[in-house]
Amino acid sequence: xxxxxxxxxxxxxxxxxxxxxxxxxxxxxxxxxxxxxxxxxxxxxxxxxxxxxxxxxxxxxxxxxxxxxxxxxxxxxxxxxxxxxxxxxxxxxxxxxxxxxxxxxxxxxxxxxxxxxxxxxxxxxxxxxxxxxxxxxxxxxxxxxxxxxxxxxxxxxxxxxxxxxxxxxxxxxxxxxxxxxxxxxxxxxxxxxxxxxxxxxxxxxxxxxxxxxxxxxxxxxxxxxxxxxxxxxxxxxxxxxxxxxxxxxxxxxxxxxxxxxxxxxxxxxxxxxxxxxxxxxxxxxxxxxxxxxxxxxxxxxxxxxxxxxxxxxxxxxxxxxxxxxxxxxxxxxxxxxxxxxxxxxxxxxxxxxxxxxxxxxxxxxxxxxxxxxxxxxxxxxxxxxxxxxxxxxxxxxxxxxxxxxxxxxxxxxxxxxxxxxxxxxxxxxxxxxxxxxxxxxxxxxxxxxxxxxxxxxxxxxxxxxxxxxxxxxxxxxxxxxxxxxxxxxxxxxxxxxxxxxxxxxxxxxxxxxxxxxxxxxxxxxxxxxxxxxxxxxxxxxxxxxxxxxxxxxxxxxxxxxxxxxxxxxxxxxxxxxxxxxxxxxxxxxxxxxxxxxxxxxxxxxxxxxxxxxxxxxxxxxxxxxxxxxxxxxxxxxxxxxxxxxxxxxxxxxxxxxxxxxxxxxxxxxxxxxxxxxxxxxxxxxxxxxxxxxxxxxxxxxxxxxxxxxxxxxxxxxxxxxxxxxxxxxxxxxxxxxxxxxxxxxxxxxxxxxxxxxxxxxxxxxxxxxxxxxxxxxxxxxxxxxxxxxxxxxxxxxxxxxxxxxxxxxxxxxxxxxxxxxxxxxxxxxxxxxxxxxxxxxxxxxxxxxxxxxxxxxxxxxxxxxxxxxx
Numbered sequence: 001x002x003x004x005x006x007x008x009x010x011x012x013x014x015x016x017x018x019x020x021x022x023x024x025x026x027x028x029x030x031x032x033x034x035x036x037x038x039x040x041x042x043x044x045x046x047x048x049x050x051x052x053x054x055x056x057x058x059x060x061x062x063x064x065x066x067x068x069x070x071x072x073x074x075x076x077x078x079x080x081x082x083x084x085x086x087x088x089x090x091x092x093x094x095x096x097x098x099x100x101x102x103x104x105x106x107x108x109x110x111x112x113x114x115x116x117x118x119x120x121x122x123x124x125x126x127x128x129x130x131x132x133x134x135x136x137x138x139x140x141x142x143x144x145x146x147x148x149x150x151x152x153x154x155x156x157x158x159x160x161x162x163x164x165x166x167x168x169x170x171x172x173x174x175x176x177x178x179x180x181x182x183x184x185x186x187x188x189x190x191x192x193x194x195x196x197x198x199x200x201x202x203x204x205x206x207x208x209x210x211x212x213x214x215x216x217x218x219x220x221x222x223x224x225x226x227x228x229x230x231x232x233x234x235x236x237x238x239x240x241x242x243x244x245x246x247x248x249x250x251x252x253x254x255x256x257x258x259x260x261x262x263x264x265x266x267x268x269x270x271x272x273x274x275x276x277x278x279x280x281x282x283x284x285x286x287x288x289x290x291x292x293x294x295x296x297x298x299x300x301x302x303x304x305x306x307x308x309x310x311x312x313x314x315x316x317x318x319x320x321x322x323x324x325x326x327x328x329x330x331x332x333x334x335x336x337x338x339x340x341x342x343x344x345x346x347x348x349x350x351x352x353x354x355x356x357x358x359x360x361x362x363x364x365x366x367x368x369x370x371x372x373x374x375x376x377x378x379x380x381x382x383x384x385x386x387x388x389x390x391x392x393x394x395x396x397x398x399x400x401x402x403x404x405x406x407x408x409x410x411x412x413x414x415x416x417x418x419x420x421x422x423x424x425x426x427x428x429x430x431x432x433x434x435x436x437x438x439x440x441x442x443x444x445x446x447x448x449x450x451x452x453x454x455x456x457x458x459x460x461x462x463x464x465x466x467x468x469x470x471x472x473x474x475x476x477x478x479x480x481x482x483x484x485x486x487x488x489x490x491x492x493x494x495x496x497x498x499x500x501x502x503x504x505x506x507x508x509x510x511x512x513x514x515x516x517x518x519x520x521x522x523x524x525x526x527x528x529x530x531x532x533x534x535x536x537x538x539x540x541x542x543x544x545x546x547x548x549x550x551x552x553x554x555x556x557x558x559x560x561x562x563x564x565x566x567x568x569x570x571x572x573x574x575x576x577x578x579x580x581x582x583x584x585x586x587x588x589x590x591x592x593x594x595x596x597x598x599x600x601x602x603x604x605x606x607x608x609x610x611x612x613x614x615x616x617x618x619x620x621x622x623x624x625x626x627x628x629x630x631x632x633x634x635x636x637x638x639x640x641x642x643x644x645x646x647x648x649x650x651x652x653x654x655x656x657x658x659x660x661x662x663x664x665x666x667x668x669x670x671x672x673x674x675x676x677x678x679x680x681x682x683x684x685x686x687x688x689x690x691x692x693x694x695x696x697x698x699x700x701x702x703x704x705x706x707x708x709x710x711x712x713x714x715x716x717x718x719x720x721x722x723x724x725x726x727x728x729x730x731x732x733x734x735x736x737x738x739x740x741x742x743x744x745x746x747x748x749x750x751x752x753x754x755x756x757x758x759x760x761x762x763x764x765x766x767x768x769x770x771x772x773x774x775x776x777x778x779x780x781x782x783x784x785x786x787x788x789x790x791x792x793x794x795x796x797x798x799x800x801x802x803x804x805x806x807x808x809x810x811x812x813x814x815x816x817x818x819x820x821x822x823x824x825x826x827x828x829x830x831x832x833x834x835x836x837x838x839x840x841x842x843x844x845x846x847x848x849x850x851x852x853x854x855x856x857x858x859x860x861x862x863x864x865x866x867x868x869x870x
Contacts, residue, residue: 011040014317015100015108017090017257018116019045021054022289022306024071026114027082029314036080042108043082044100046089047139050077055303055465057143058167061174066140093261095282112284112317115258115271116310119251119290119301124159128221133229134245137168146246150175153243157181157232159218160248161188163333168246169210179210180240182232184217184249192331192342196359197366197383204338204364204384213240221245253291253299266293275323276316277309286313296326303465304328304433328432330396332382332389338364339386344379344396345370353378358408360384360578367408375399390472394428394438430472433465438476445480453477492763493535495519495527500688500763504543513553514561515540539763541565542650545686546758549802555684556813557649558820569648572824573810574630577623579849580838584610584622584633586642587683590657590675590695591618600640604633611846617654617692619645624847626834631821634811643809646684650764652691655679656704660697660714669714671697674743678712681747682754684807688761688770691754692727706734709767710750715739719746723753724771724778732768735778738786751800752785752793759796 014030016023023043030036045051050072060069077084085102092101093113100108121136123129133153135146150156156172158165161183172179181188187198188205202212213234222231222239232240253270255263264272264280270293272280277292279285288309293299300306305327315322330343348355348370356369365384369392372378377395382388388407400407424430426439444450444459453474457463463470478489491497496519498506503518512518518540520528532540541562548555554562557570569575574582586601601620605612608629610622625633634644647653657675661667675695685691694703695712705711707727713720717740725734738749761770771778783789814820826835840847 012038012111013040013042013109014112014114015090015110016041016043016114016116017100018118018289018291019043019047019051019072019084019086020116020118020289021051021071021303022118022310023116024051025307026116026288026310026314027080028076029311030317031076031080033314033318033320035314035318036082039111041080041082042110043084044088044090044102044106044108045084045086047141048087049140050074050084050086052140054139057137057140058171060140060143061147061171069140090257093257093285095261095263095285098284110284112286114313115279115285115287115291116289117254117257117291120254121247122250122252123247124218124249126218126220128223128229129247131221131223131229132227133243134221134247137164137171137246137248138251143171146171146244147175149244150177153177155180155242156244156246157240157242158246158248160250161185161212161214162191162248162250163189163331165246165248166205168248169205172244172246173208173210177244180213180242181205181210182213182216182218182234182240184215184235186215188212188214189340192340192346193366193381193383194347194368196357196368197340197342197381200359200364200366200383201338201340207364213238251290251301253293255291258287258291263287266297266299269293270299275312275325277313277324278316286316288313294324294326298326300327300329302327302329302331307433307465308435328429330393330432332386338384339382339389341382341386341389342380343389343393344377346379346381348379350378356404356408360576360580369404369408371404375404377404387471390430390469391424393432394424394430394472398425398428430476431460431462431465431469433469434461436460436462441473441476442480445477446484450477451481451486491524492539493533495523495530495532495536497524498522500539500543501760503540504547504759507540507543507551508547511551513544513548513551515544515565516561535763537565538567538570539688542686542688546803547799549806550799555803555806556808556810557686558810558814558823572627572630573634573644573648573814574625574627575648577849580835581624581626581849582630583647584625584630584637585619585645585647586637587645587679588619588654589679589683590655590672592657592672592676593620597640597642600636600642604636608633609840609847611848616656618656619654621647624840624849626838627824627826628834631815631824635815638809638812638815643683644811646810649686650689651684651686652679652682652693654692655682656694656708658695658697658702660695664697666700667697667714668716669697669719671695671703671712671714674712674719674746675703677743678747678750681804682750684810685754685758685803687754687758689764689766691767707731708734710734710753712746718742721746721749721753723781724767726766726768735771737778737782748797749785752796753781755796755799756781756784756792 016026030041049066052069053071056069088102088104090100091103098110100110121138133149136142154177156177157180158169159182161181165181169179169181187195188201206212217235218232219235220233221229222233224230229243229245231242234240255265255269255271258271259265263282266272271287271291272293273287275295277286277288279287289306290301292309308327309324312322312324332341352373354371356371358367367382369380370378376399379396380392424438428438430436430438430441440460441456441462444456448459450456450459456477463473490499492500496503506522507518515537519532544553545555545557557566572582574584577583605622608625610624613621615621655675655678657671660671661669678693691709693710694705694708696703696705697714701713705713706722707725711722711725711734719741720739721737721741722734723737726732757767757770760774774780839850841850
């Protein structure tokens with residue numbers, strides 16, 4: 001506890017006007033420097049409550065109370081003797097007498113005055129803006145008023161498509177209103193994202209049921225005879241019927257108090273300050289946060305720069321050296337459930353910069369990295385998937401250890417690479433809000449014995465600002481704890497404290513056959529009764545599907561609740577391609593196909609204008625199907641005897657084969673027959689990741705079996721079984737598990753191996769990674785699978801027999817179910833309308849995606865000269 005000074009005439013006094021997030025950080029900085037023990041500190045706060053988390057304001061509509069949002073520990077206020085006056089703003093400042101007068105009549109003389117008055121919402125000067133039913137979106141009181149008025153409203157409109165505008169629209173939708181967003185700029189979030197990012201965001205938001213009007217302004221708020229809002233007139237001549245209007249068209253610095261007392265303000269607003277945050281014409285007055293015009297000529301509207309200004313002002317008052325010369329404008333938010341992030345030179349303004357872009361408008365993904373000529377990462381934009389934000393932002397200003405192209409590709413696509421925080425140097429800034437480096441975070445664990453993220457937050461302040469670095473923070477803390485031999489939380493996600501392996505055991509032992517039941521009974525306390533997350537839903541869906549016969553669940557992934565757990569590809573039983581079309585991949589077991597079936601594939605490809613290619617997995621892929629064409633194509637394929645090839649699922653893909661002893665003079669076993677038997681046995685088997693296999697008829701290894709998850713090579717005495725191979729981005733030679741096996745022995749060991757892998761692997765973990773991670777590695781797996789060291793082999797075999805007995809072709813099930821067929825449309829509200837982005841042009845007697853159209857749909861991961869604005 002800090003001793004507080006007795007208030008005497010000689011006690012220097014610091015008066016803080018404004019108690020928002022930046023004001024509270026200033027108080028903490030004063031306390032850290034011991035100034036609360038030597039100064040009287042008085043706070044005049046306009047709002048009726050002390051500082052709260054304005055960044056998380058919208059979480060009020062998700063169930064958080066105003067108390068939950070509070071950032072003010074009243075014990076802190078009491079312990080440091082801070083005089084906090086809420087609901088009592090400063091009204092006048094007499095700089096000559098150094099005196100502040102509050103609305104209540106309270107008069108306080110000061111030695112140092114700090115203005116942290118923040119900003120106010122800009123409301124366009126349009127007729128009707130003050131009508132009943134018009135609101136701004138800035139404070140808790142604003143939200144309470146919107147919530148009350150919305151009880152009698154049906155339609156809401158938000159003026160402004162920036163950060164707060166999208167949050168406001170989401171709040172209105174959550175209150176049950178039909179929601180519209182009106183943005184004057186040609187795209188949403190014009191400051192943070194470019195044209196491509198705006199297009200991806202637009203599609204995702206419209207799919208949520210919100211109507212977006214870009215490139216138009218509000219000309220008038222239409223008011224009824226009772227004085228309440230009835231509609232809006234837009235600049236393009238259209239009208240919008242609405243009962244409620246929220247203005248979220250930006251903010252302006254609250255500098256009127258400074259103007260009234262003669263402080264210098266900028267031409268466009270903001271209290272002019274120097275690098276120490278002192279006002280330009282009065283060294284006794286400081287300004288911090290959104291009301292300040294910094295020495296670089298910018299008003300910063302983000303919390304991180306405000307915190308830095310607060311620390312700078314406190315340090316200067318304590319006679320320490322400090323300067324605020326500008327700040328990182330990086331930001332990461334989840335708007336309407338969509339991840340949106342930008343960092344560094346996001347719009348590519350640097351000379352001779354290059355853009356590396358990946359875009360998938362159908363999935364709402366857009367990733368752009370701005371790269372310097374020397375390979376330096378300058379900035380980027382992430383929409384739909386900001387998983388790598390923390391790591392990429394920390395790499396800004398340096399050359400990443402891998403190619404930029406690999407960083408924008410989604411996991412599992414091409415040469416994608418997921419860089420972890422361990423790749424960062426110690427000097428990399430992880431938390432921009434509080435300027436905390438990776439080395440400082442590591443030191444909190446090793447030197448200060450912090451063992452949890454909350455403890456590290458308290459020690460370093462990392463993660464206590466905007467929160468965008470918390471994921472990276474957690475990874476760093478866990479890595480450092482593990483390096484020190486300390487056990488860490490291995491929970492699958494924020495919803496489950498158990499690993500995937502533990503969840504598998506719970507589902508199996510208790511015969512839990514729905515995701516919601518598992519979440520409500522075994523999820524973390526705070527997650528129970530919720531909707532789960534994008535991590536655990538597909539993971540649990542896969543577990544339920546792989547155990548379906550044993551737990552009494554349907555193995556059909558589009559049945560009931562299971563359908564809502566699936567990723568995009570499984571949702572349509574087809575692989576989404578780069579221009580929004582889908583591929584059609586029928587199963588061709590062992591690569592063997594009769595001429596009649598070849599003709600069927602050719603006719604279908606011809607009739608639907610599909611691109612055809614023979615793959616490395618020995619089957620024929622057909623590309624370019626529109627989503628509404630998929631059932632028509634598959635009806636013909638099923639009628640011809642084809643089944644789903646499961647190219648879209650985390651399941652068995654193919655079992656390649658050479659021609660074996662039937663045709664090859666070197667073959668010693670019938671590799672084709674064995675490949676067909678294996679593929680038909682394990683088809684549709686859901687697993688943590690995709691499974692690939694191959695059977696070679698002799699030691700010449702033409703089928704490349706040793707690069708597969710499980711590979712089989714013929715010998716004169718039977719079969720050798722190899723496991724844990726991978727021929728992808730991280731190649732791994734498979735290990736020999738057993739040799740000279742009979743047909744029955746081979747199948748029995750593969751049954752056991754696959755079910756043991758499914759039982760114990762982590763989410764999205766290939767067999768190659770699993771084999772290296774699992775304690776004991778190959779020797780342990782051999783003990784379990786071959787020698788039954790755990791006594792579970794009977795159970796593993798039983799589970800596989802149940803899978804084989806209950807297998808059903810997913811496409812055969814789907815085309816016979818009208819309800820399931822209803823999902824196969826490009827637009828729910830216009831089911832007969834094809835997606836205009838999906839178009840093709842001829843190439844080499846076939847067709848390919850129309851690349852010019854990709855500028856409004858998808859763009860490939862490629863290096864493009866300059867930025868999108870050039």
